[in-house]
Amino acid sequence: MGIIRVFHFLAGFTITTAIYAIFALGLNVHWGYTGLFNIGIAGFFAIGAYTSALVTSPLPTGVRANYVQQIVGLNLPFPAGVIAAGLISGLLALLIGIPTLRLREDYLAIATIGIAETIQRVFNNERWLANGPQGMVGLAQPLGGLVPPNYYNFVYLAIVAMVLAMVYVALERGIRSPWGRVLRAIREDEVVTEAAGKDVFRFKMQSLVLGAAIMGIGGALYAHSVRAIQPSVFTPLFGTFMIWVMLILGGSGNNKGVVLGAFIVWGIWSGTGYFIDRVIPVAWAARAPFVRLLVIGLLLLGILLTRPQGILGEEKQVSRMM
Amino acid sequence: MAELLGYGIVLGSIITLGAIGLTLVYGIARFGNFAHGDLMTLGAYLALLLTTNVFPALGISDSRLGPLSFGWVMLVSFVPAMAATGLVAVVVDRLVYRRMRRLRVPPVMLAMASLATAFILRSLIYIAWGPDFHFYTPGLRPMLMLPLGIKLRPDQIFIILIAWALVVLLYFFLQRTKMGKALRAMADNADLARISGIPTEQMTTWTWIIGGGMAAAGGILLGIDSQVRPEMGWILLLPLFAAVVLGGIGNAYGALVGGLVIGIVQQVSTQWLLPAYKPAVAFTVLILILLLRPQGIFGGG
Amino acid sequence: MSLLHVESVVCGYGEMEILHNVSIRVEKGEIVSLIGPNGAGKSTLMKSVFGLLSAWQGRILFAGDEITRMKPEQIVRRGLCYVPQVDNVFSSLTVQENLEMGAFIRDDDYRPRIQEVYDLFPDLKGRRGTRVGKLSGGMRQMVALGRALMLDPHMLLLDEPSAGLAPLVVELIFERIRAINQQGVTLLIVEQNARKALESSDRGYVLVDGQNRLEGLGRELLADQQIGELFLGR
Numbered sequence: 001m002g003i004i005r006v007f008h009f010l011a012g013f014t015i016t017t018a019i020y021a022i023f024a025l026g027l028n029v030h031w032g033y034t035g036l037f038n039i040g041i042a043g044f045f046a047i048g049a050y051t052s053a054l055v056t057s058p059l060p061t062g063v064r065a066n067y068v069q070q071i072v073g074l075n076l077p078f079p080a081g082v083i084a085a086g087l088i089s090g091l092l093a094l095l096i097g098i099p100t101l102r103l104r105e106d107y108l109a110i111a112t113i114g115i116a117e118t119i120q121r122v123f124n125n126e127r128w129l130a131n132g133p134q135g136m137v138g139l140a141q142p143l144g145g146l147v148p149p150n151y152y153n154f155v156y157l158a159i160v161a162m163v164l165a166m167v168y169v170a171l172e173r174g175i176r177s178p179w180g181r182v183l184r185a186i187r188e189d190e191v192v193t194e195a196a197g198k199d200v201f202r203f204k205m206q207s208l209v210l211g212a213a214i215m216g217i218g219g220a221l222y223a224h225s226v227r228a229i230q231p232s233v234f235t236p237l238f239g240t241f242m243i244w245v246m247l248i249l250g251g252s253g254n255n256k257g258v259v260l261g262a263f264i265v266w267g268i269w270s271g272t273g274y275f276i277d278r279v280i281p282v283a284w285a286a287r288a289p290f291v292r293l294l295v296i297g298l299l300l301l302g303i304l305l306t307r308p309q310g311i312l313g314e315e316k317q318v319s320r321m322m
Numbered sequence: 323m324a325e326l327l328g329y330g331i332v333l334g335s336i337i338t339l340g341a342i343g344l345t346l347v348y349g350i351a352r353f354g355n356f357a358h359g360d361l362m363t364l365g366a367y368l369a370l371l372l373t374t375n376v377f378p379a380l381g382i383s384d385s386r387l388g389p390l391s392f393g394w395v396m397l398v399s400f401v402p403a404m405a406a407t408g409l410v411a412v413v414v415d416r417l418v419y420r421r422m423r424r425l426r427v428p429p430v431m432l433a434m435a436s437l438a439t440a441f442i443l444r445s446l447i448y449i450a451w452g453p454d455f456h457f458y459t460p461g462l463r464p465m466l467m468l469p470l471g472i473k474l475r476p477d478q479i480f481i482i483l484i485a486w487a488l489v490v491l492l493y494f495f496l497q498r499t500k501m502g503k504a505l506r507a508m509a510d511n512a513d514l515a516r517i518s519g520i521p522t523e524q525m526t527t528w529t530w531i532i533g534g535g536m537a538a539a540g541g542i543l544l545g546i547d548s549q550v551r552p553e554m555g556w557i558l559l560l561p562l563f564a565a566v567v568l569g570g571i572g573n574a575y576g577a578l579v580g581g582l583v584i585g586i587v588q589q590v591s592t593q594w595l596l597p598a599y600k601p602a603v604a605f606t607v608l609i610l611i612l613l614l615r616p617q618g619i620f621g622g623g
Numbered sequence: 624m625s626l627l628h629v630e631s632v633v634c635g636y637g638e639m640e641i642l643h644n645v646s647i648r649v650e651k652g653e654i655v656s657l658i659g660p661n662g663a664g665k666s667t668l669m670k671s672v673f674g675l676l677s678a679w680q681g682r683i684l685f686a687g688d689e690i691t692r693m694k695p696e697q698i699v700r701r702g703l704c705y706v707p708q709v710d711n712v713f714s715s716l717t718v719q720e721n722l723e724m725g726a727f728i729r730d731d732d733y734r735p736r737i738q739e740v741y742d743l744f745p746d747l748k749g750r751r752g753t754r755v756g757k758l759s760g761g762m763r764q765m766v767a768l769g770r771a772l773m774l775d776p777h778m779l780l781l782d783e784p785s786a787g788l789a790p791l792v793v794e795l796i797f798e799r800i801r802a803i804n805q806q807g808v809t810l811l812i813v814e815q816n817a818r819k820a821l822e823s824s825d826r827g828y829v830l831v832d833g834q835n836r837l838e839g840l841g842r843e844l845l846a847d848q849q850i851g852e853l854f855l856g857r
Contacts, residue, residue: 037430037433037434039356039437099609099612099613100609100612103612103616105429105430105433106353106354106429106430106433107567107612107616109354109356109430109433110354110560110563110567110608111605111608111609111612113559113560114560114601114602114604114605114608114609115605117560117601117602117605118599118601118602118605121598121599121601121602122602124598125596125598125599236556237441241437241441244434244437248434286452286453287448287449287452287453290444290445290448290449290453291445291449293441293444293445293448294442294445294446294449296441297438297439297441297442297445298438298442300434300438301418301435301438301439301442304418304422304431304434304435304438305418305421305422305435308427308431500723500727503716503720503723503724504724504727506713506715506716506720507713507716507720507724510713510714510715510716511710511712511713511714513707513710514707514710514711514712514713515713515724516695516696517673517675517695517699517705517707518699518724518725518727518728518770519695519696519699519700519727519728519774520724520727520728521696
């Protein structure tokens with residue numbers, strides 16, 4: 001295996017990990033900072049991916065229009081797609097938050113499952129939106145002409161790494177700001193924070209929208225990395241559960257931890273894939289992914305039972321006195 | 323419309339079985355069990371194992387029961403499948419939730435653990451049986467024409483009868499037996515139950531057995547009605563929670579009504595919406611209830 | 624030997640110490656009241672006796688046996704029962720079912736005992752099938768007392784039995800408490816309503832800021848100048 005191939009593999013691996021890390025950072029805003037139990041990450045992921053796809057792709061013309069339906073095709077450049085993804089995802093969060101944010105934690109969780117389910121089904125059944133089950137293909141490749149095609153991965157890696165760094169820095173700043181302190185206080189004790197005069201609902205909404213926007217951006221980056229998306233991609237496993245494991249393993253409430261968690265969990269997923277694909281008899285190949293799912297599930301349980309604060313633990317509590 | 327109503331009652335009866343177990347666990351173990359749908363799936367697959375592998379291996383041959391699509395072997399399989407699922411539920415409680423209870427974690431962490439459990443159970447099922455669909459018995463099933471224009475298969479009438487038989491059994495258990503009353507007492511006021519000397523850990527164990535058993539029964543009935551597939555229970559999770567919230571958390575009779583209502587509403591909605599949107603309909607009902615009357619129809623105001 | 628002997632107990636919640644070296648004794652057959660201002664630690668003391676809170680220091684003895692760190696499930700079997708101040712009934716269960724739950728750990732026939740409890744609270748007899756949540760405050764308190772009596776306890780701990788009740792009903796409840804005592808049950812009562820409590824008590828303790836302040840016979844404390852100013856509104 002040539003050294004170049006190793007680098008290609010690592011680039012691909014890191015791209016996926018970095019995208020997941022962005023999702024996980026978004027979830028950290030929800031759960032780690034504000035205590036919002038969001039099990040519908042896949043919904044924001046999907047909206048972000050589809051928004052970027054629709055914004056950056058042209059409307060189908062000619063023969064192609066017979067097979068592909070889209071609601072819009074703005075054919076704008078990649079950055080517009082990413083920004084739009086964040087905005088629309090945030091907007092969706094705003095709309096969802098209005099009826100659901102005042103709910104108890106577990107009710108919110110169920111509501112988020114419902115939202116993700118609904119979004120997936122809508123995209124799957126309403127062909128006029130984004131081509132239904134066949135989804136959209138041939139998505140834009142930012143800076144595609146810059147290098148020979150087989151080195152493109154590195155370009156995309158740079159793009160994703162830059163976005164990840166920007167999100168990370170912005171969040172680290174945010175958590176140390178007065179705004180961040182209020183969020184922490186809400187997570188610790190909502191009642192006390194409300195009594196201290198803070199409009200808890202407004203802060204929760206801001207957190208919901210921000211986290212969702214970040215997830216939307218992640219979705220956009222995902223879409224342009226694989227360049228083809230269908231509703232079946234945004235599953236509860238890959239779109240939601242995996243990210244939760246990354247968050248809990250790495251340390252909820254800790255941005256560094258969350259990024260670390262993304263690397264470790266995706267590493268375990270890829271690693272088990274590599275080994276199991278070699279070990280498993282061909283007849284059972286269809287079941288291989290589920291052995292890996294079992295490992296991930298047991299990993300999460302293990303952490304919850306032994307070290308629920310995750311590897312890097314939670315950052316020291318910011319004082320509740322305001 | 324009558325046809326939709328009829329099938330809505332069939333589906334609603336299945337949802338009720340799951341919802342009753344879910345609401346009991348909610349009231350006693352005090353968290354929303356996201357693995358409940360997968361307990362239904364487990365029950366269905368265990369029945370599959372018994373009817374298509376174990377009994378034939380023992381050389382026992384089956385014969386169809388009248389117009390039903392299955393035979394007495396399936397009937398017999400209900401009990402061990404329900405018991406085994408109840409046992410799995412208890413084991414999970416002992417290994418996971420009880421430990422977390424001792425550490426006094428907030429309920430949301432228990433819910434998260436149940437989410438992990440859901441994926442673990444499902445992946446075990448995928449590993450053991452693969453991702454394909456299975457049928458308990460192959461072949462077409464004819465419809466019966468009933469009054470009022472309702473068309474139901476004999477299987478579906480069986481489903482309604484069995485589901486309600488189980489509900490009635492549970493009713494008698496909760497109303498007339500010492501253990502049943504103690505369970506209701508615990509759901510009502512766990513601290514007072516403890517103060518009265520009621521063994522709360524034992525009660526929790528029984529709740530899991532009953533909840534798991536009812537879920538298994540619901541899963542088997544669902545399998546009889548359609549097919550047995552690994553995602554069958556997870557797909558029902560939204561309707562289950564909607565039914566539980568509609569009826570009031572911890573209220574078994576509320577879950578009964580809730581299950582029927584959700585089943586019927588979902589089915590009637592297919593008059594105007596694609597069947598794929600049924601969970602979305604359940605979800606909408608859930609949100610409406612949470613906004614208008616969060617304690618549910620029967621919840622204490 | 625006292626039936627209940629609380630010896631120099633130190634106790635609290637989390638890091639906060641509420642009781643600082645509190646001692647009380649209750650002799651068999653007595654009614655003893657614990658009075659004092661809000662936050663004095665009266666409920667805390669009761670909870671630590673019944674095992675709902677672990678005493679940090681000191682000893683608690685019941686009928687000569689040490690129960691200091693025992694759990695409620697074990698204490699209840701020794702004949703010491705507790706009626707909390709709030710949430711002291713199963714509101715979605717009927718009167719009859721509440722009493723049956725009180726008798727849960729009995730392995731003999733509890734039906735004669737239920738009869739005795741109904742004789743003690745005749746108002747409940749006609750309502751045995753009613754959901755307790757639908758009953759008035761006074762009735763609910765009777766159910767709460769009845770539930771605790773089902774195990775034939777030697778001693779009852781009552782946490783503010785008059786809380787939230789109208790004066791006439793309070794009178795009735797305390798009259799029933801005296802009747803319970805006549806049947807041989809020893810009682811320790813925590814009360815905000817100091818007058819009513821002391822009127823029915825053999826002896827009383829005054830707790831202030833988590834410490835013993837005064838102790839004496841019921842009627843003595845009732846007549847006492849200090850207490851009069853502090854609690855009886857004179």
